[in-house]
Amino acid sequence: MPIDETLQVELAGRGYPIHIGRDLEQDLHGKLEALRASGKQVAALVDASVAEHQNRFLSAALGQKNDMAGAQPLSEGAGGGSAPIPSLAIPSGETSKSVGQLSRAWDFLAASGLDRGGAVLAIGGGVTGDLAGFAAASYLRGVDFVQVPTTLLAMVDSSVGGKTGINIAAGKNLVGAFHQPGAVFIDLNLLRTLPPRQFAAGMAEVIKYGLLGDRRFLEQLIETSRLDPTHPELVAVVAHCCRMKAEVVLADERETAGSGGRALLNLGHTFAHAIEQVAGYGAYLHGEAVAIGLVLAARLSMRMGHAVTAKDLQRLLDLLARYELPRRLHAPLPLESLLSAMQRDKKTRAGKLRFVVLRSPGNAVTADDIPPGLAAELWLEAGARQG
Numbered sequence: 293m294p295i296d297e298t299l300q301v302e303l304a305g306r307g308y309p310i311h312i313g314r315d316l317e318q319d320l321h322g323k324l325e326a327l328r329a330s331g332k333q334v335a336a337l338v339d340a341s342v343a344e345h346q347n348r349f350l351s352a353a354l355g356q357k358n359d360m361a362g363a364q365p366l367s368e369g370a371g372g373g374s375a376p377i378p379s380l381a382i383p384s385g386e387t388s389k390s391v392g393q394l395s396r397a398w399d400f401l402a403a404s405g406l407d408r409g410g411a412v413l414a415i416g417g418g419v420t421g422d423l424a425g426f427a428a429a430s431y432l433r434g435v436d437f438v439q440v441p442t443t444l445l446a447m448v449d450s451s452v453g454g455k456t457g458i459n460i461a462a463g464k465n466l467v468g469a470f471h472q473p474g475a476v477f478i479d480l481n482l483l484r485t486l487p488p489r490q491f492a493a494g495m496a497e498v499i500k501y502g503l504l505g506d507r508r509f510l511e512q513l514i515e516t517s518r519l520d521p522t523h524p525e526l527v528a529v530v531a532h533c534c535r536m537k538a539e540v541v542l543a544d545e546r547e548t549a550g551s552g553g554r555a556l557l558n559l560g561h562t563f564a565h566a567i568e569q570v571a572g573y574g575a576y577l578h579g580e581a582v583a584i585g586l587v588l589a590a591r592l593s594m595r596m597g598h599a600v601t602a603k604d605l606q607r608l609l610d611l612l613a614r615y616e617l618p619r620r621l622h623a624p625l626p627l628e629s630l631l632s633a634m635q636r637d638k639k640t641r642a643g644k645l646r647f648v649v650l651r652s653p654g655n656a657v658t659a660d661d662i663p664p665g666l667a668a669e670l671w672l673e674a675g676a677r678q679g
């Protein structure tokens with residue numbers, strides 16, 4: 293039975309299933325064929341590296357010979373059944389979350405004959421998911437979409453929750469829409485071709501869930517041997533993260549809660565965004581910057597007198613080290629730039645820095661009253677340089 297677990301996200305009127313397991317290509321194919329049999333057009337946006345490395349999965353799921361040449365929808369079928377699902381390869385990397393790729397996606401959806409009843413299939417990591425989701429949110433004022441995440445980060449985070457968008461010159465994720473998927477298919481076998489460094493970066497987000505809301509889960513992560521794409525515990529771990537994310541999203545879909553709510557998912561992220569911005573995008577993977585951000589958030593919580601002990605901090609450092617994730621800056625970054633990047637972060641409210649801190653491991657809260665000098669001290673400890 294390839295689907296091990298199906299979670300239902302219970303958003304009023306827009307609820308959707310998250311299927312988690314291994315070897316899901318036939319289940320996905322069946323679902324897509326059912327959609328098409330009901331008269332819906334389906335068109336797929338596929339990350340170029342996934343197109344290259346996951347030939348068998350794509351052929352089975354999309355019913356096509358996967359020789360995706362880039363811009364052109366495929367027209368050749370694998371034989372038998374209905375015509376193949378047209379697919380567009382999205383170049384790998386953050387630069388694809390752009391107006392240019394969005395416009396290319398819209399043209400592709402139009403050329404594929406998608407009408408208002410159609411559905412967009414996103415097969416890739418967070419980049420393809422965010423781009424395809426926003427293309428689906430905006431094309432014909434909104435069509436359905438189905439997420440097939442292929443990175444650990446996308447499985448536990450970006451494919452669930454409905455945030456979609458692209459980057460513009462002024463910053464990351466500044467243009468987008470809330471658009472919930474109609475279904476999410478998480479096939480852990482897809483992780484077998486993911487570069488190990490990308491898998492580790494996803495683990496930073498997994499660890500984040502334990503730290504922010506579930507001490508028992510955090511303990512499990514500490515006690516379990518190092519997870520990898522074939523680990524028997526991985527299905528349960530991914531399912532747990534999706535469940536936690538879905539619960540937070542249900543309570544505060546548009547991140548409007550005055551305190552707590554969806555903002556808690558940003559544990560470590562105010563620091564992480566500053567690192568990514570000042571180091572230059574690409575110097576650190578997002579999850580790597582989050583790992584350093586988690587350490588800084590834990591240290592900040594200790595300084596504020598919360599119930600985070602030196603032993604708790606050491607256990608976090610050890611867990612991150614198990615995945616070879618950074619715990620401090622590789623090379624010094626200028627303190628002033630880091631502080632001003634934090635001020636510009638879109639999580640800033642009324643000019644005040646808003647952090648997520650730990651009351652204790654497994655229990656995060658939002659805090660707006662951080663003494664200004666404290667953030668500077670923490671950055672210096674993490675390897676920032678003055679002047």
Ligand SMILES: NC(=O)c1ccc[n+]([C@@H]2O[C@H](COP(=O)([O-])OP(=O)(O)OC[C@H]3O[C@@H](n4cnc5c(N)ncnc54)[C@H](O)[C@@H]3O)[C@@H](O)[C@H]2O)c1
Nearest residue numbers: 341384385417418419420442443445446450455482485486
């Ligand atoms: N929407 C949200 O709620 C949300 C949440 C978190 C992050 N994000 C966004 O997600 C993006 C990062 O996502 P990501 O970390 O998945 O990065 P990504 O999509 O860039 O994928 C990482 C790399 O792995 C490759 N890849 C993906 N799957 C593969 C596979 N199975 N085999 C081989 N190679 C594979 C890709 O080509 C890419 O080079 C960022 O743009 C971030 O803003 C969105």
